[in-house]
Amino acid sequence: MKGTFIGDCRKNRFNLLIFIIYAAFFCFTLVTGSPIYVNDTFQYDNQMVMREPVYGLLMHITRLISPQNYYWYVIAIQNIIAIAANTIITISISRKFSLNKAVSLLVAVIQLAPYILTYFFSETHVVLTNSLMTEGILVSVYPLAFICLLNALHSRNPLGRESIAAIFILLMLSLIRGQMMFLFVEWLLVAFVVLLERKNKLKKTVMQMLAVILTFISVFALRSLIVRSYNYCESGMFVDTASGKTTFATNVLYVSDREDGRSIKDEKLRELFYKIYDEADEGKKNYKYAKGGIISRALYHETSHDTIKYAYLIENAKQYVGETKGIYVDQYNELIVEIDEVALEMALYILPGAFIRYLKNYISIITFGFIRSVAYVNSVFIAYAAFIYIMAVTLTVVLFIKNRNSKSAAAMTIVLIMIIGNVCATGLMINCLSRYMVYNIALFYIAGLLELVELAGLKSGGKNGIQKSEI
Numbered sequence: 001m002k003g004t005f006i007g008d009c010r011k012n013r014f015n016l017l018i019f020i021i022y023a024a025f026f027c028f029t030l031v032t033g034s035p036i037y038v039n040d041t042f043q044y045d046n047q048m049v050m051r052e053p054v055y056g057l058l059m060h061i062t063r064l065i066s067p068q069n070y071y072w073y074v075i076a077i078q079n080i081i082a083i084a085a086n087t088i089i090t091i092s093i094s095r096k097f098s099l100n101k102a103v104s105l106l107v108a109v110i111q112l113a114p115y116i117l118t119y120f121f122s123e124t125h126v127v128l129t130n131s132l133m134t135e136g137i138l139v140s141v142y143p144l145a146f147i148c149l150l151n152a153l154h155s156r157n158p159l160g161r162e163s164i165a166a167i168f169i170l171l172m173l174s175l176i177r178g179q180m181m182f183l184f185v186e187w188l189l190v191a192f193v194v195l196l197e198r199k200n201k202l203k204k205t206v207m208q209m210l211a212v213i214l215t216f217i218s219v220f221a222l223r224s225l226i227v228r229s230y231n232y233c234e235s236g237m238f239v240d241t242a243s244g245k246t247t248f249a250t251n252v253l254y255v256s257d258r259e260d261g262r263s264i265k266d267e268k269l270r271e272l273f274y275k276i277y278d279e280a281d282e283g284k285k286n287y288k289y290a291k292g293g294i295i296s297r298a299l300y301h302e303t304s305h306d307t308i309k310y311a312y313l314i315e316n317a318k319q320y321v322g323e324t325k326g327i328y329v330d331q332y333n334e335l336i337v338e339i340d341e342v343a344l345e346m347a348l349y350i351l352p353g354a355f356i357r358y359l360k361n362y363i364s365i366i367t368f369g370f371i372r373s374v375a376y377v378n379s380v381f382i383a384y385a386a387f388i389y390i391m392a393v394t395l396t397v398v399l400f401i402k403n404r405n406s407k408s409a410a411a412m413t414i415v416l417i418m419i420i421g422n423v424c425a426t427g428l429m430i431n432c433l434s435r436y437m438v439y440n441i442a443l444f445y446i447a448g449l450l451e452l453v454e455l456a457g458l459k460s461g462g463k464n465g466i467q468k469s470e471i
Contacts, residue, residue, distance in 0.1 A: 369432030
């Protein structure tokens with residue numbers, strides 16, 4: 001009993017140290033900074049239909065509490081969430097992998113990487129937890145998805161408590177930012193792996209597989225219902241989040257040629273395309289003006305995307321919707337929804353003729369995304385990113401060969417799939433900016449650290465390569 005009590009005290013003291021590290025870091029960012037108003041803030045502040053519910057509701061609730069100072073309340077909450085989430089994540093990883101104090105402290109330091117790298121190396125140099133945008137919360141809570149998926153994998157039950165808890169956490173993340181819906185697919189993959197590992201009779205396996213697929217479909221339906229209900233309460237429109245179709249159409253317009261407009265059957269819609277195309281061409285915001293290799297093309301796309309979307313597509317589509325639908329700026333939410341539909345219709349006409357160009361551009365975009373998921377983009381780090389991915393995959397394969405049930409290899413596999421999902425899903429819709437890719441950088445290096453610790457244990461004859469916990 002005495003030994004157990006002393007062990008618990010040591011454990012609690014070390015956990016307190018982890019908490020103090022994060023509290024000191026995020027209290028410093030809060031008291032030395034101020035709320036950072038960004039381009040997206042206005043849309044959340046006004047709970048518009050182009051944004052998901054959670055962040056808009058946070059701003060609404062804090063505004064009710066303090067109409068004059070609610071931005072400060074928002075960033076205070078964001079920094080408190082960062083302290084709590086990072087503490088929980090570090091302690092969870094330490095316990096799950098029985099890490100010693102030194103490795104646990106290194107995990108804690110790595111967890112801070114997204115906040116530090118975004119401030120020093122991103123174009124905007126923002127303090128994430130002081131920024132009035134979804135990343136202010138999401139970067140902190142996103143690693144919970146990793147913990148939940150790992151718990152679901154180790155539970156050996158595709159629809160057990162851990163798996164259901166995981167999908168509800170993923171649902172919450174997707175209601176903060178729609179980009180996170182790719183995590184539903186990863187949950188599905190984890191559930192299938194667990195199901196196949198159980199080696200049940202064929203009939204039972206098929207029934208459980210159908211149940212997993214039904215759950216997967218249901219969570220998409222539930223998310224859509226929540227978003228639609230939120231938009232109905234706020235704007236009287238029972239619609240999903242708008243603007244995603246417009247963003248996708250922007251990528252299609254970027255790779256279009258003027259002759260692609262011939263495929264548009266509606267004359268007025270075709271004229272709209274020609275007007276957008278001509279303005280983009282005059283402004284040299286088109287794939288034809290991109291020079292150099294993959295990275296240069298991706299950078300040129302990034303500098304062109306927002307101009308095409310806002311200055312050319314949306315501005316011209318406003319006039320088109322006004323003339324054809326009788327909806328004008330005084331009905332802004334309705335206007336955005338109609339523009340979204342018009343943009344998608346135009347893109348679907350153009351895409352078949354521009355598909356090869358779209359695919360080439362997509363490859364450039366996701367290449368950038370994969371680099372940014374693990375490193376800063378420059379000539380040195382491009383080669384480094386390729387090397388570190390090869391090392392991660394090689395190390396994962398080696399560990400699985402040595403131990404089919406390797407926890408650290410499973411962790412890296414989950415992280416790599418999270419990177420692939422985030423990059424590929426984001427690249428379909430927009431460009432892979434640093435703030436969209438930063439979510440997995442800490443998880444990647446933590447998983448790599450866990451693999452190195454396990455490999456070192458294997459080489460020294462340890463049972464699983466991870467030392468018994470001292471905490």
